[in-house]
Amino acid sequence: MTDDNKPPAQLSEDKDASLLDMDAEEFRHYGHEVVDWIADYLTNTERYPVLSQARPGQIKEALPESAPRKGESMEDILADLDRVIVPGVTHWNHPAFFAYIANSSSAPSILGEMFSAAFNVNAMLWRTSPSATELEEVTLRWLRQMLGLPESFSGVIYDTASISTLCAIAAARQAVSGLRVREDGLAGTPETDDKPARRKKEIFLRLYASAHTHSSIEKAAITLGLGQSGVRLIPADAEFRMDSSALAKAIEEDRARGYTPFCVVATVGTTSTGSIDPVPQIADLCEREGLWLHVDAAYGGSAAVVPEMKWVLEGCERADSVVVNPHKWLFVSVDLSTLFCRRMDVLIEAFSLVPEYLRTGDPEEVKNFMDYGPQLGRRIRAIKFWFVLRYFGVEGIAARIRNHLEMAREFAAWIDRSTDFERLAPVTFAIICFRAIPAALSEDRLDSLNERIMEEVNRRGKIFISHTKLDGKFTLRLVVGNIRTTRDHLCLAWDELNGALARLLDGSRPEAMCQ
C-alpha cells in the first residue's frame, strides 16, 4: 500500500543508545498505524459489546507484575492493546451506548487532542502559552453566545463539572460577608492567637439543591469543609423539579435555626430524568435573600444551542454562575467543562495565589487561568473544542442535538404506545425514564424484573443502558447522546428491551415494535 508499511529503521537498541525520544520516523510510522486503527474502530465499533464483558481482574491478570526492565517494541504494545485492553473497554464511543449521560468523542475532537498532546503546554500563565489561554477565551465567548448568556458572564475551562461546581460554591463561600474564609477558614482561629483575636462570629453555612441534584454538589460541599449538614436538599415536584416554595420555606426555617444560607444550586437537566428546576423563581428568591445562584446545566445547557430550546436556560442570565459541559453533549472528548460566572473577581479572590516563581511582568490585561481554580496544571483543552465548533458549525451542532431530541421523543412515543412499558418522567432533553409493566406482574415484582431486563440487555452487549430510582421505583434510563447514534440504534434498543422482557416472562420473542 504505502511507504508507511515498511517497519521503521529505528530499533529498540538505538533508543537506549540515544537517550532521547522515539525517533520521529518511528512516530510517523506508528502514528499512521494508530490513526488507521482509530478510523477502523470508529467504523466498526458495533462489532464490540458496548458494556465490557470482562470479569473483575481479567486485565490485571493478563499483564506482568512489574514494568519491563528493557524497552519493548511498539508492535508488542499495540498487540497487547488489541489482546488485553480492548476486551476490557466499555465503549462510550459506541452508537448504542445509552447509559449514564451518553457522550461523544467526535473525529474533529480526536484530531484536536492529538495537537494538545504534541504541544503539551501547561496553560497556567498566559505566557506559558498565549494560544492556550486566548483560544480558551475565544471558545468560551463563542459558547456563551451560542447559549444566549449575556456578556456580563466570563468563562473558564476546567476538567469536569465536579470541579466547575466546586469552584462556583467556593466563590459563593468567598462572597459571604463576615466570613474571611480565605484567611481564617470556616472554623476561624483560636482567641489566644498572638495576632489580635480574629475569631469570627460563628457562621454555619448552608446551601440548597433539589433532591434530584447531582452527587457532585454534595461532594463539593464535603470537600469545601461545609459537610453534608451544610447541604439541604429541597423536595421536587411530580416532574422532579425543585419546589421553589419549599426552598423559600427551608431558607426561612434555617435562618431561624442559626444557619447562614449562602448558595442555591439549581439544575437544568438533572442526571436521572433531565428535569429543569424553576430557575426564574429561584433567581427571584436568591436576589431577595442575597444568595449565590449556581446553575448546573452540565448536561442540559448544550441544548440551548438549538434555537427552539433556548428557553431551557431561561433565568440563567440572572445566575451568578452556570456550568455547561461540552464533553457531555457538544461532541468534545472528556474532559472539558466550562464555567460561566458573572462575578469572576470573587472566584479569583477565592483561588488566586502567586508564588515568586510564577510571577511575570506580563501586562494586567492578560488572563492567568491558574488564578481561577485549585489546579496549577492545566492541559490545553480549548483546541479540541475549537476544532469541533469550527468543523460542525453552530448550525451543524444544533442539527445534531435536535436530531437526538427527536430520536428521544420517538423512543418515548414507542413506550407510550406499548402496553408492556410505561414512561416514568417527562422527556425534556434526550433522557427517557421508563420501566416494563407487563400485565402478568404485580407492582412488588417490577423492580426485580426491570433490573433483570437491564442486566440481560447489557450482558448481550448490543446496547448499554443504566438505571435510577424514581419515587422508589427501579427505573430504566436510555440517553441519546452519541454523535454516531441513528434511528436504527434506537430500534435495536427497543427490540432488545422487548426481547429481554419476553424471554424473562415466558421465553417467547415479540416482533420488533418500532418499524
Place this chain on the structure above:
Amino acid sequence: MTDDNKPPAQLSEDKDASLLDMDAEEFRHYGHEVVDWIADYLTNTERYPVLSQARPGQIKEALPESAPRKGESMEDILADLDRVIVPGVTHWNHPAFFAYIANSSSAPSILGEMFSAAFNVNAMLWRTSPSATELEEVTLRWLRQMLGLPESFSGVIYDTASISTLCAIAAARQAVSGLRVREDGLAGTPETDDKPARRKKEIFLRLYASAHTHSSIEKAAITLGLGQSGVRLIPADAEFRMDSSALAKAIEEDRARGYTPFCVVATVGTTSTGSIDPVPQIADLCEREGLWLHVDAAYGGSAAVVPEMKWVLEGCERADSVVVNPHKWLFVSVDLSTLFCRRMDVLIEAFSLVPEYLRTGDPEEVKNFMDYGPQLGRRIRAIKFWFVLRYFGVEGIAARIRNHLEMAREFAAWIDRSTDFERLAPVTFAIICFRAIPAALSEDRLDSLNERIMEEVNRRGKIFISHTKLDGKFTLRLVVGNIRTTRDHLCLAWDELNGALARLLDGSRPEAMCQ
C-alpha cells in the same frame, strides 16, 4: 506519494446531511496529515522561539468574534492552526525549554493519548471501563515498585499534583478524631438544630509545610476551608530544607495556643531549588504527634527510578501519602499525577458518595475510582503511562533521568568555574539556581541585571528559563527535563546567558564557555 494525499470524498455538505460524525475516511486522511505534522514538529521544534513572542490579544484578534454558522473544512482549520495558533504556543516540548519544571510529551505518550481520545471512556466506575480502572491499578503498581515504595501503599491517578495534594489533605482532615468533617463540616452545626445537638468542640486545624513548599499546598488548604491561617510555614535551613526542630517547636507552640495540628507536608524536590526536606526526622515527629505525613514528591520522586538516587525517597515509606507526577519527569504528557496512600480507606471515607444512578451490582473487589476524589469525570490517563513505561522500560527511563542529572551537574560546574556567575543552591536533581555576579556591579544592581538577562534570553527565543527568589536575591533557574534535550542545548543556554550578560554590560560578546 500515497493514496492518503487525495482529498477525501466527504464534503461539508454531506456532513450536515448525515447529522453524524466526520466520515471515517476523512478522519483517516486528516489523521495521517496531523501525524505527519506532529512528526515534523517534533523534528523541527527548534525552528520556533521557545517562549511565544505573541503580544497580548494577538491570537484573540486573529479569530472571529463568533463561532461559524456553517461547518468549515478541516483544511481551513489546520491552516489557521499554523497561521494563528502556533505563533502563540510556548513550546514546552522544545528541547531548550528550561523554565519552571521542564517536562516532555514523549512520542509514545502522544500515541497513548490518541487511544484515550478515541475510546473516550469515563473511568468513574470499574464497569464503565474495566481496562481503564485495571490499567490504572497496573501502572500504579509498576510505578510503586520503581519508586521503591512498599506494598502497603495503594494508588490513584488524578489530573494534577494540586488535586493529589488536596485529596491527601482532605484524608488527613477526615482522620482527625473528634471532627466529623464529612458530616458536620469544619464549623459544625448550630446548637438549635432539630436533630440532637451535633456541635463539636471547636477545633482549629493546622498543617505545616516549609517556606519552600509549593503554592498548591496553601491553595488546597484554602479550598478545603482551613484558610491561610490553617497553614504554618516552617523556616528552611541554608540549603532550603525544612528545619525539623523548628517544626517540632511550632507544633508544640500551636498546641499550647489552641490549634490542632493534623498534617505535615514535606517536599522531595522543591519547586525553586529541588531541595529535599528531612523526611525521616519529620516522619519521627509525625508518628510521635499523631499527624498525617504527606510528601510532595511531584517533581523529585521520579528520580528514585534511578538506582543511585533511591535515597531521595528515604523515609517516605513511613508517610501516609506521597504524590509523584509522571507528567513532570517520566515523559508522560500533561495531565497525570499519582497519589500513593497507606490509608486509602480514610481517603475513600472522605470522598465516597454513590447516588442511585451510579450504583452497580459489581463485586466488592473492583475499584470504582470515582470514590477516590472530588471528580466524577475521569479520562483514561493510564494508557499513555503504560505506553511510556513499556516503550522505554525501567532502565531506559532511569538512563534518561540519569542523563538529565548529569547534564544539570555539568551546567552547574560551568557556573562554578565562571567568575561571572554564581550558584545559589545545591543541585540535588536537575534544577540549577544561579545568577550573574560580574565584578563591575555592586549587590544592589544584581537583581535588575539578572532580571534583564532572563528577559533578554527569553526574548531571543533560543532557550526559555524562569526565576525565583532565594534569600531575597533574584535567582535564575534552569531545569533539565525534556526528553529531547542534549548537551548541545545546555551549551546553547550557557552561550546565550554569557552573551546576554556581555551585551548588557558592555556590548562585547564572550566565547562560548562550555566547549
